[in-house]
Amino acid sequence: MNAKQRYILLLIIDSIIVTLSVFICYYILEPFFEGYSTKLLITTSIVLLISHHIFGYLFNLYHRAWEYASIKELIAIVKGVTASVLVTTLIISIMNGYIFARLMIITWMMHLILIGGSRISWRVVRSYVFNKKEDLIPTLVVGAGRGGNLLISQMNTTPALGMKPVIAVDDDEDKRNIELSQGVRVRGTTKDIESLVNRYDIKKVVIAIPSLEKKKLNAIYEDANKTGAEVLIMPNIDDIMAGKLEVSQLKRVEVEDLLGRDPIELDDEGIAEQLEGNTILVTGAGGSIGSEICRQVVKYNPSRLVILGHGENSIYLINEELNNRLLGSVEIIPVIADVQDRDRMFEQLDKYKPEVVYHAAAHKHVPLMEANPTEAVKNNILGTKNTAEAAIAAGTKKFVLVSTDKAVNPPNVMGATKRVAEMVIQALDKESEYTRLVAVRFGNVLGSRGSVIPKFKQQIEAGGPVTVTHPDMTRYFMTIPEASRLVIQAGALANGGEIFVLDMGEPVKIVDLAKNLIRLSGYKEEEIGIEYSGIRPGEKLFEELLNEDEIHPDQIYPKIYIGKASEVELDEINKLIPKLFSNNELKNILLNFIEQKPKEDLT
Incomplete structure (x- = not known):
């Protein structure tokens, strides 16, 4: 009808x-x-x-x-x-x-x-x-709260979902045996998932607690996955209530769900005060982090967003995406420019005079930079210096450098150049009367271009094996949106000269990441296989977010720490740079320079 x-x-x-x-x-x-x-x-x-x-x-x-x-x-x-x-x-x-x-x-x-x-x-x-109930797939719902009730009601009234809610589980003992929508009862806790799936011939398990802690979600997924049932997760309940998503928009559990940290809440008022109605410039805007920073920034209604990068295609894509989404509500200005071109950077920043600059342009691949150290110096050190000095000359209020955990005690060229870039920012901040310059340091980003997850997925699709460098190799991980949100939040908190560090929880073994991806792809470990290829040049087994002398229990903002390095004079950096281009021992010069600097203190 x-x-x-x-x-x-x-x-x-x-x-x-x-x-x-x-x-x-x-x-x-x-x-x-x-x-x-x-x-x-x-x-x-x-x-x-x-x-x-x-x-x-x-x-x-x-x-x-x-x-x-x-x-x-x-x-x-x-x-x-x-x-x-x-x-x-x-x-x-x-x-x-x-x-x-x-x-x-x-x-x-x-x-x-x-x-x-x-x-x-x-x-x-x-x-x-x-509704032909006999055609629907028997489903177990994890969670008897608001999300679970909404989901069960949606399943019962929307046969197109193809699922019939049979039972529910919840760890709240007060909900044991209560009846939810249309006769669905809570039959146990999450520990009972495996036995209940077998008893009721369950084919799908839907996790309807979108705000669940990552560790708990991982444990539930492990229990449900053992049964062979398909495991899905419901979208965030706040997005549902706000009308951004539907209850029925279930998705498969992704590795980002299992390994990503619990999201950080932003100071929206403080960020809006910094961004709304202003001109914002993002370098490296076509990259994984840079493009996501652009997506997050436009939510705060700047008057103009300058998206700057040297890759024509990547800038074209983010420009199209933003314009199609915003329909003219924010002026998007694409600029093709290389941060290594000092004159071009001064020209563009003077032309647009941005209030805030997010500097995400960098070379980030450790083995590649070991083989091409001069390019790492040009892009990561000189590119940062060019852009920061151009921002100061243009009267920019805040300059935020995207840095990395690899800048801590670096054994490689990439990490060393990023640490020197941090020094550049801190030195310039001391000399600048108006512009406040800061750095944001975080770990590996899940799913970013050239990162381990896309590589593992390609290997799985090809039938394996998945190659891991070392069984004990560990890394800190965060999602692309969270990394970008941290960069924006740091700009709002900045007083100048700080290095902001996100509390990233526990590091993850790369081999565990590989095993999770194999399972999430519907295979068993024996079917795909895992091989160890050996540690690559410049890699460390364990990454660090802070030096030992930096560790401090206090947080400047929930889940954000702040470090401020000891004095580093700009003259010292200016003397260092020519040596890097006139000596074959570039890496050693870099590492020696960093090691001779005093350790950092948290304030």
């Missing part, structure tokens, strides 16, 4: 109910009424019919999806019926000089029962007559 047919059917049903209700109520209780005539009953019926359709339109009683009826829809019926009966009572009283209170009260009650019943009956018919 289409929308027009349903509208006509409801209109006819309501007209019959409203027209006959006055007569039915009168003749059932006729001995109690005096002074009524057939003419008066007909007049009352006509007035009630007209007023009911008027208020039915105002309260949208004909264009709702009644197969999904809830308390909200029933309240709309009460409002519409009450308003129509009150108006009819007033009109008839004016026409006849007295009030027929008892008749109208009984008529009101009958309207509620019959009109409400006609709507709810459609939901019942749709659920139990038209």
Whole structure:
């Protein structure tokens, strides 16, 4: 039945109910009424019919999806019926000089029962007559809270989902054996998933606790995955309530869900004060981090966003994406430029005079930079210095450098150049009267271009094996959106010269990451296989986020630490740079320079 047919059917049903209700109520209780005539009953019926359709339109009683009826829809019926009966009572009283209170009260009650019943009956018919339950996949729902109840209700009213909720589990003992929507009971806790899947022949497990801690989510996934059932996860409940996502938009559990950290809450007010109505410039805007910074920045309504990068195609893609999404609400200005070109950077920053600069342009691959150290120096050190000095000259308020955990005690060229880039920022901050310059240091980013996850996925698709450098190799991980959000938050917190570090939780073994990806791809470890290829040039077994002397229990912001290095003079860096281009021992010069600097202290 289409929308027009349903509208006509409801209109006819309501007209019959409203027209006959006055007569039915009168003749059932006729001995109690005096002074009524057939003419008066007909007049009352006509007035009630007209007023009911008027208020039915105002309260949208004909264009709702009644197969999904809830308390909200029933309240709309009460409002519409009450308003129509009150108006009819007033009109008839004016026409006849007295009030027929008892008749109208009984008529009101009958309207509620019959009109409400006609709507709810459609939901019942749709659920139990038209839905073919035998074709639906038996499903276990993890979570008996708001998310779980919403999901079960959606499954029961939307056969297109193809799932039949059979049972639920929840770790809250107070919810044991309670009945949720349409007879679905809580039969145990998450520890019982494996036994319940087998007992009830469950084919799908849906995790309906989107705010679940990552460690707990990992444990639930492990238990559910052992059963062979497909494991899905529900979107964030706040996004559902805000209308950004639907309850039914379930997705497979991804490695980002299992290994990503619990998200950090941003100081939206402080960030908005910094970005709203201003010109923002992002270097490396076509890269994984740079493009995500752009996506996050536009949420705060800057007047202009300058997306700068030297890769034509990547800048084209992020420019198209942002313009298609924003439809002109923010001016997007694409600029093709290389941060190594000092004159070009000064020209562009002077032209647009951004209030905030996010510097994400860098060479980041450790083995490649070991083989090409001069290029690492040009891009990571000189590129940072060029951009930062251009920002100072242009009167930029905040300059935020995207740094890395590989800058801590670096044994490789990439990490060493990023540490010197941090020194450049801190030295320039001391000399700048107006511009505040800071660095943000974090670990590996899940799914970024050239990172380990895309590589592992390609190897799995090719049938394996997955290559891991060393069984004990560990890294800190975070998601691309979170890394970008941290960069933006750091800019809002910056007083100048700081190195912001995110509390990234526990490091993850790369071999465990490989095993998770194999399982999530639907294979067993024996089918794909894992091989160890050996540590590559410049790699460390364990990454660090802070030097030992930097470790401090206090946080400047929830899950964000702040470090401030000891004095580093810009003259020292200026003397270092020529040596890097005139000596074959570039790496040793870099590492020696870093080691001779005093250790950092947290403030």
